[in-house]
Amino acid sequence: EHFSPGQENPVFETRHGKVGVLVCFELRFPNLGWGLRKKGAQIIAVPSLWGAKRKEHLRVLSQARAVELQSYLLLSNGWGKTGEEEYAGNSAIYDPWGNTLAFSEVGDSILLVYADLKKVEVVRRLIPVD
DSSP states (O other): OOOOOOSOOOOEEETTEEEEEOOGGGGGOHHHHHHHHHTTOSEEEEEEOOBGGGHHHHHHHHHHHHHHHTSEEEEEEOEEEETTEEEEOOEEEEOTTOOEEEEESSSSOOOOOOOOTHHHHHHHHHSOOO
């Protein structure tokens, strides 16, 4: 009723780097992430409302996408309960090696890291996957 599918998934030029967005469940589809990578994304933002029953999937897939796409991955996930749905929390920032740079299991949090985009280029040169 309020939204319609787009024809593309753009990468945004920001002062912090090239940012692509995967929304929630899209994290499960590697081809969507690869589309962003091919457009030059260095940072993948993933706003989510991922359920607590699949919390481990969220952690594993987020970390795997950072490694696979050789990008920083910023995961912002809801926490707590709304109606019958309980959300997983587990917001995090991963680097292109899959290292956890910041993590918040639950609660309202601001995660802040210094992300050196040169690391993206180093990883992509060391392990060329495209």
